[in-house]
Amino acid sequence: MSDITTTELVAESPLSEAWAVFRRSGLALFGLGLLLLIIIVSVVGPFIYVVDPFDIIWAPFTEPGVEAIVPLGTDQLGRDILAGLIYGGNATLLVGVSAALITVIIGISIGAMAGFYGGLADNILMRVTEFFQVLPPLLFAMVLVTLFSPSLPIVAIAIGVVSWPATARLARAEFIRIRNLEYVNAARSIGSKNSRIIWRVILPNALPPLIVSSTLSVGIAILFEAGLSFLGLSDPNVMSWGLMIGSGREYILDAWWVVTLPGAMIFLTVLSVSLVGDGLNDAFNPKLRER
Amino acid sequence: MKFAKYLLAASLLASTVITGGVAVAQKAGGTVVIGTTQKPRHLNPAVQSGIATAVPGTQIFATPIRFDDKWNPQPYLAESWKTSPDGKSITLNMRKNATFHDGKPITSADVAFSVQTVKDNHPFKTMFAPVTSVETPDAHTAIINFSSPHPAALLAMSSALLPIIPKHVYGDGQDAKKHPANSKPVGSGPYMLEEFKPGEHVILKKNPNYFIKDRPLLDRIIIKNYKDVTSMVLAVDKGEIDMLPFLTGTRNLARLKKNADLTVTNEGYAAVGPLNWLAFNTTNKYFKDKRVRQAIAYAIDRKFIVNALHSGFSKTATGPVVLGSPYGAPDVEAYDLDLDKAKALLDVAGFKADGDGMRFKVELDFIPAFAEMQKTVAEYIKPQLKKVGIIVSLRSSPDFPSWAKRVGGHEFEMSMDIVFNWGDPVIGVHRTYICSNIKKGVIWSNTQSYCNKDVDALLASAGAELDQAKRVDLYQKAQAIIVDEAPQVFLNELPYHTVYSNKIGNAPTSIWGAMAPMDNVFLK
Numbered sequence A: 001m002s003d004i005t006t007t008e009l010v011a012e013s014p015l016s017e018a019w020a021v022f023r024r025s026g027l028a029l030f031g032l033g034l035l036l037l038i039i040i041v042s043v044v045g046p047f048i049y050v051v052d053p054f055d056i057i058w059a060p061f062t063e064p065g066v067e068a069i070v071p072l073g074t075d076q077l078g079r080d081i082l083a084g085l086i087y088g089g090n091a092t093l094l095v096g097v098s099a100a101l102i103t104v105i106i107g108i109s110i111g112a113m114a115g116f117y118g119g120l121a122d123n124i125l126m127r128v129t130e131f132f133q134v135l136p137p138l139l140f141a142m143v144l145v146t147l148f149s150p151s152l153p154i155v156a157i158a159i160g161v162v163s164w165p166a167t168a169r170l171a172r173a174e175f176i177r178i179r180n181l182e183y184v185n186a187a188r189s190i191g192s193k194n195s196r197i198i199w200r201v202i203l204p205n206a207l208p209p210l211i212v213s214s215t216l217s218v219g220i221a222i223l224f225e226a227g228l229s230f231l232g233l234s235d236p237n238v239m240s241w242g243l244m245i246g247s248g249r250e251y252i253l254d255a256w257w258v259v260t261l262p263g264a265m266i267f268l269t270v271l272s273v274s275l276v277g278d279g280l281n282d283a284f285n286p287k288l289r290e291r
Numbered sequence B: 001m002k003f004a005k006y007l008l009a010a011s012l013l014a015s016t017v018i019t020g021g022v023a024v025a026q027k028a029g030g031t032v033v034i035g036t037t038q039k040p041r042h043l044n045p046a047v048q049s050g051i052a053t054a055v056p057g058t059q060i061f062a063t064p065i066r067f068d069d070k071w072n073p074q075p076y077l078a079e080s081w082k083t084s085p086d087g088k089s090i091t092l093n094m095r096k097n098a099t100f101h102d103g104k105p106i107t108s109a110d111v112a113f114s115v116q117t118v119k120d121n122h123p124f125k126t127m128f129a130p131v132t133s134v135e136t137p138d139a140h141t142a143i144i145n146f147s148s149p150h151p152a153a154l155l156a157m158s159s160a161l162l163p164i165i166p167k168h169v170y171g172d173g174q175d176a177k178k179h180p181a182n183s184k185p186v187g188s189g190p191y192m193l194e195e196f197k198p199g200e201h202v203i204l205k206k207n208p209n210y211f212i213k214d215r216p217l218l219d220r221i222i223i224k225n226y227k228d229v230t231s232m233v234l235a236v237d238k239g240e241i242d243m244l245p246f247l248t249g250t251r252n253l254a255r256l257k258k259n260a261d262l263t264v265t266n267e268g269y270a271a272v273g274p275l276n277w278l279a280f281n282t283t284n285k286y287f288k289d290k291r292v293r294q295a296i297a298y299a300i301d302r303k304f305i306v307n308a309l310h311s312g313f314s315k316t317a318t319g320p321v322v323l324g325s326p327y328g329a330p331d332v333e334a335y336d337l338d339l340d341k342a343k344a345l346l347d348v349a350g351f352k353a354d355g356d357g358m359r360f361k362v363e364l365d366f367i368p369a370f371a372e373m374q375k376t377v378a379e380y381i382k383p384q385l386k387k388v389g390i391i392v393s394l395r396s397s398p399d400f401p402s403w404a405k406r407v408g409g410h411e412f413e414m415s416m417d418i419v420f421n422w423g424d425p426v427i428g429v430h431r432t433y434i435c436s437n438i439k440k441g442v443i444w445s446n447t448q449s450y451c452n453k454d455v456d457a458l459l460a461s462a463g464a465e466l467d468q469a470k471r472v473d474l475y476q477k478a479q480a481i482i483v484d485e486a487p488q489v490f491l492n493e494l495p496y497h498t499v500y501s502n503k504i505g506n507a508p509t510s511i512w513g514a515m516a517p518m519d520n521v522f523l524k
Helices: A003-012 A014-024 A026-048 A081-117 A119-134 A137-147 A152-179 A182-189 A194-230 A241-251 A256-284 A286-290 B002-021 B051-060 B108-121 B229-237 B250-257 B290-299 B302-309 B339-348 B375-386 B400-408 B453-463 B468-485
Strands: B031-036 B065-067 B073-075 B078-083 B089-094 B131-138 B141-146 B191-197 B201-206 B220-225 B243-247 B262-265 B274-280 B360-365 B390-395 B414-420 B488-493 B497-501
Touching: A014 A026, A014 A256, A026 A081, A026 A256, A081 A119, A081 A152, A081 A194, A081 A241, A081 A256, A119 A152, A137 A152, A137 A194, A152 A194, A182 A194, A194 A241, A194 A256, A241 A256, A241 B375, B031 B051, B031 B229, B051 B191, B051 B201, B051 B220, B051 B243, B073 B078, B089 B108, B108 B131, B108 B141, B191 B220, B229 B243, B229 B250, B243 B250, B250 B262, B250 B497, B274 B290, B274 B375, B290 B339, B290 B375, B290 B468, B290 B488, B302 B375, B302 B488, B360 B375, B360 B400, B375 B390, B400 B414, B453 B468
Parallel strands: B031 B220, B031 B243, B360 B390, B360 B414
Antiparallel strands: B065 B073, B078 B089, B089 B141, B131 B141, B191 B201, B201 B220, B243 B497, B262 B497, B274 B414, B274 B488
């Protein structure tokens, strides 16, 4: 890549510039490709591979690669593992993304208020944040899921509710850093309303680290979902990777593929999300950009 | 010369086989460590049911009668007993040499006190409900009077069900359920309490003044609590503990069976009679029709459950009484898998299939424990019933109390459930069928809300029938009706197994298994 191209891209838009940095990293590109592949398979797969993942279609504990009809084998009941992986990916990604969205919405709102207004508001909001932060997240999520019935939306909400404090702290730090910069003072001096300053002036400039952290929180949410399912606290009527591991774990010594395959999917997904997150971090970090 | 070597080897082998066949002399001494994940709250089985209290409780306390492995009553604290011709009283002639662990003699007053305490406090109300009075004509004779003949009484006087507790300790006016001596029990059984650390262990030591001569054989029994089954199974596999009663995990059983130093047996659970079933709420708009319930019974392949899900370790259940009991009913409708019949029954019941072949949607609950028996079977039932057009959605409960609240409160459509026979049908079976036991809020009552006057009448007369053959006949008739009307689908008997080290002689295999005195257990 020549310097001239880079300069030209910079002139066009900061996003294209970030993309240029992003694609310089092979690992980030690999993560992005993997993630896209997983998303496409989970979203499009159910329309192509039409097998109910709950149906018993073959003998239990069929090994992968033995029967053409169940290429990845069957679990303890004789359910198709491949169908489970495809349909389960759908639910797992859905929970991961919606939980991350909840995290971001709560986290940024609270962090922005605290960072922007400071003083008493900051004090109160940060004490609330600390309250949530000191609770062990998995236990807290278990309590929430237990209180309501374990269904997919509840699981997503529970994960979102327990993981927003980190995002809030990050947002607060960014807002404190930016709120006294010259362009914010300029906006203030021309009489902009606080809400406009928060959402239109500061937030776009605080976004880069927040985008990185929310990308990573998708991965964390997927792990959380798997953890809750493993403990038997997920919707038993929706196939997810965590559910597959949770119900197959007792058979790991007899049939490795029942838990290993969904486990590998979780691993690959979280890995790809993390790689993308790292790539984004590099891309948005101005110091690295100058290197 | 090679031949001679073979000959030598063969004769050596033969001689070991022969000596192996000779009974090993019963040696005294030694310590047996028993592993369990069940933690007792206290050690007094007079006011507490359950395995956790029963295993140590039956070592500490003695009962009037005990049972062998063929359902025959044997003398224990009572030297002999006699049922009156009308069946309305049982006279117990108590041993004269028996003393409590504190040295005080056991008298008929203690028997009367124990019967009253159990009647007032034990959760199994039917055991002594017919008792009107206990007469004590002399210090060693107790006559228990019943309002009606009560053939279940003998079983109710064995195992952990009627521990003879000392009146001079427990009769001080305190609430028996919260009595401090429940954690420092004074009994008369083969072992006495040395140390009770709740959640960690119960250490029992030999009772030197036990009323049976030269017994018990062991110096100590340690009942060690484990937090999870896996570490407990590893411990027995490595030889760190000697015995694991009440093990159900079929994967673990298969693994332990490969260990040549261990014996894995399913003997010793005949009286427990643990059943795994699918229960219907018969007030539900779909399940009030018996044809729907039968259809579901026909749609479930119990052979698959036993062979594929439980690796052949469990047994198919046929009806409300387990087949190991003399009152089991082997000849009732077996509901062999028949999807066409199931569909036809649903059609006749008026639940026609829609365009997608679906008829209606129901929720299925399950106990959040014993996954192999409950959750896994529920996961199997879901796609299986879809084949006949019933959409099942599983409803998981976060913990046992939440499940018990839903099912006990009749807030369910259908649920997996595990219910024990507890020896006599009067104790463990009547409760889930008789109309008068439809009690909202009580788990393991008649939560199915099943009510049939004929069944009520048959069970009532069977419960008071003294003639064994007639009693068996009455129970079989009642079960034929129950199985036909299918308030539950009887799936399988729990694969309870005892795993014990081959060092142990006379492992507990009577009908009550480890819930019976282990006074003749020894170390080879």
